[in-house]
Amino acid sequence: MSTQLVWFKRDLRVHDHEPLLRAAGKGYCVALYVYEQELIEASDHDAAHLAFVNESLKELRASLRKLGGELLLRVGRMPDVLDQLHQRLGFERMWAHEETFNQLSYQRDRRVRAWAKSKRIQFTELPQYGVVRRLKDRDGWSKIRDRRMKQSMVEPPKQIRLPAEAASLDAGELLPLDQFKVQAFDRVEVQIGGEDQAKRCLDSFLDSRGVNYRSDMSSPVTGEHGCSRLSPFIAYGNISMRTIHHRLGNRVAELKQQKKSGLPVEPTWLKSLSSFRSRLSWHCHFMQKLEDEPSIQFENFNRAYDGLRENEFNQDYFDAWCHGQTGYPMVDACMRALHQTGWINFRMRAMLVSFAAYHLWLHWREPAVYLARLFLDYEPGIHYSQIQMQSGVTGINTVRIYSPIKQVVDQDPQGIFIRRFVPELIDVPDKHLAEPHKMTRMEQTLFGCQIGTDYPAPIVDHQKRYKAARDRIHSFKKLPETRAASAAVYQKHGSRKTPMSRR
Numbered sequence: 001m002s003t004q005l006v007w008f009k010r011d012l013r014v015h016d017h018e019p020l021l022r023a024a025g026k027g028y029c030v031a032l033y034v035y036e037q038e039l040i041e042a043s044d045h046d047a048a049h050l051a052f053v054n055e056s057l058k059e060l061r062a063s064l065r066k067l068g069g070e071l072l073l074r075v076g077r078m079p080d081v082l083d084q085l086h087q088r089l090g091f092e093r094m095w096a097h098e099e100t101f102n103q104l105s106y107q108r109d110r111r112v113r114a115w116a117k118s119k120r121i122q123f124t125e126l127p128q129y130g131v132v133r134r135l136k137d138r139d140g141w142s143k144i145r146d147r148r149m150k151q152s153m154v155e156p157p158k159q160i161r162l163p164a165e166a167a168s169l170d171a172g173e174l175l176p177l178d179q180f181k182v183q184a185f186d187r188v189e190v191q192i193g194g195e196d197q198a199k200r201c202l203d204s205f206l207d208s209r210g211v212n213y214r215s216d217m218s219s220p221v222t223g224e225h226g227c228s229r230l231s232p233f234i235a236y237g238n239i240s241m242r243t244i245h246h247r248l249g250n251r252v253a254e255l256k257q258q259k260k261s262g263l264p265v266e267p268t269w270l271k272s273l274s275s276f277r278s279r280l281s282w283h284c285h286f287m288q289k290l291e292d293e294p295s296i297q298f299e300n301f302n303r304a305y306d307g308l309r310e311n312e313f314n315q316d317y318f319d320a321w322c323h324g325q326t327g328y329p330m331v332d333a334c335m336r337a338l339h340q341t342g343w344i345n346f347r348m349r350a351m352l353v354s355f356a357a358y359h360l361w362l363h364w365r366e367p368a369v370y371l372a373r374l375f376l377d378y379e380p381g382i383h384y385s386q387i388q389m390q391s392g393v394t395g396i397n398t399v400r401i402y403s404p405i406k407q408v409v410d411q412d413p414q415g416i417f418i419r420r421f422v423p424e425l426i427d428v429p430d431k432h433l434a435e436p437h438k439m440t441r442m443e444q445t446l447f448g449c450q451i452g453t454d455y456p457a458p459i460v461d462h463q464k465r466y467k468a469a470r471d472r473i474h475s476f477k478k479l480p481e482t483r484a485a486s487a488a489v490y491q492k493h494g495s496r497k498t499p500m501s502r503r
């Protein structure tokens with residue numbers, strides 16, 4: 001009987017894991033996870049990512065052992081690790097999920113494929129999202145994706161048979177964070193990784209938390225509970241996208257049935273779940289962009305915007321933005337929330353980037369890397385697409401400049417979120433929370449917050465910077481060469497649901 005190797009990466013689960021099922025059905029089977037130093041010590045990686053992976057690996061190993069298998073844990077560079085293992089196990093075939101991650105993983109995958117070819121080892125990579133490899137044309141992409149999501153899920157294998165050689169191999173240990181030169185923020189409350197947590201998270205969202213998703217998602221106050229919070233589990237593959245789709249479909253059918261039978265159903269449920277379904281499809285839509293054009297990790301989607309911000313990087317502005325010290329309470333609260341929890345809702349992510357790109361006129365590259373470390377759910381395909389979109393350099397999306405003042409009024413009028421993360425403002429009344437620098441000296445003394453001492457004065461003037469940024473970005477956008485480049489970007493990456501003419 002031949003030996004198969006299943007290489008786990010960002011697919012840390014046993015349920016709906018086709019490479020595992022197929023490998024286990026073909027003969028002896030060994031699972032492998034590699035701590036890759038070059039990825040762990042990269043600038044877009046953080047200790048919290050590694051902690052989440054370790055939690056996931058612990059559970060994955062236990063699940064595989066229950067099935068009779070083993071998860072080998074190794075540290076090193078790929079494909080060197082494979083080479084060493086191959087000498088001991090002599091596996092004939094390798095299985096993995098396709099991955100669309102960063103440039104390092106892209107190069108690593110090429111090395112692994114070349115190594116497998118040189119050893120005449122068959123290497124089978126199977127899709128795990130709606131991302132299509134070597135896609136020729138965006139037209140028709142969503143049909144392929146929808147078809148994939150409708151396919152049946154696969155069960156874990158009934159049993160895994162280990163080859164005799166595996167008995168003499170050291171299984172390897174979960175590696176502690178201090179083993180690597182990995183950067184770390186002081187986290188306070190971060191989501192925990194693993195299949196079990198992912199399942200609980202989905203259950204609670206579909207059973208109760210998601211009822212007001214549509215209205216809850218915009219505010220950082222309600223979004224924390226009312227958004228699905230599935231993003232890190234999706235990013236590390238603790239749950240498959242297909243599983244979420246199937247469970248969502250079942251829940252929608254159940255609610256419709258209840259309604260038909262005259263049972264009470266909260267009127268917001270179905271609309272909320274419809275919005276949630278759209279977000280799930282955006283996940284794959286954005287990841288497809290990076291798959292089709294890996295250079296967007298570093299380069300503008302629309303190269304006509306090259307030169308727009310490159311020579312104006314202000315380090316002091318960047319530092320203030322990174323540390324939540326801009327003097328704009330909503331920006332600072334969001335940044336500090338990210339430091340502590342690794343999560344913030346979509347609108348606030350967009351506002352943070354908009355503030356960096358327009359008010360501070362920072363190029364998106366540095367903020368993107370900083371946020372990549374902060375976001376527990378860092379997913380380059382979504383991340384770089386969104387960062388560029390919110391910085392106005394795609395040419396195919398509406399330019400949206402968020403007012404950090406209006407966001408307080410709209411999303412946190414009672415200052416619940418702001419006071420939680422910016423305690424300097426704890427006694428400042430609601431009406432001053434959007435612009436505390438406008439308090440009189442007397443008020444500052446009265447409310448225990450001296451601007452410039454306890455809390456910074458705004459580092460830039462909102463109105464002036466907003467207007468200047470709007471004029472600059474629009475003057476670039478309407479140039480004939482920008483418009484021509486935008487048409488090409490749309491052709492390659494644009495959502496076919498929103499025709500170019502409507503943008």
Ligand SMILES: Cc1cc2nc3c(=O)[nH]c(=O)nc-3n(C[C@H](O)[C@H](O)[C@H](O)COP(=O)(O)OP(=O)(O)OC[C@H]3O[C@@H](n4cnc5c(N)ncnc54)[C@H](O)[C@@H]3O)c2cc1C
Nearest residue numbers: 227228229230231279282283346349350377378379383386
């Ligand atoms: C500048 C910026 C950077 C971002 N970077 C990331 C990132 O690195 N990783 C990441 O997962 N999301 C990213 N997002 C998208 C979005 O903000 C998060 O997916 C969402 O906030 C995660 O919380 P949730 O799981 O509760 O989402 P929910 O609102 O419950 O949505 C469910 C799932 O749908 C997907 N999704 C939701 N919104 C979007 C969106 N706008 N685009 C693509 N997919 C979406 C995610 O997989 C998410 O987990 C980014 C958004 C912005 C504006």
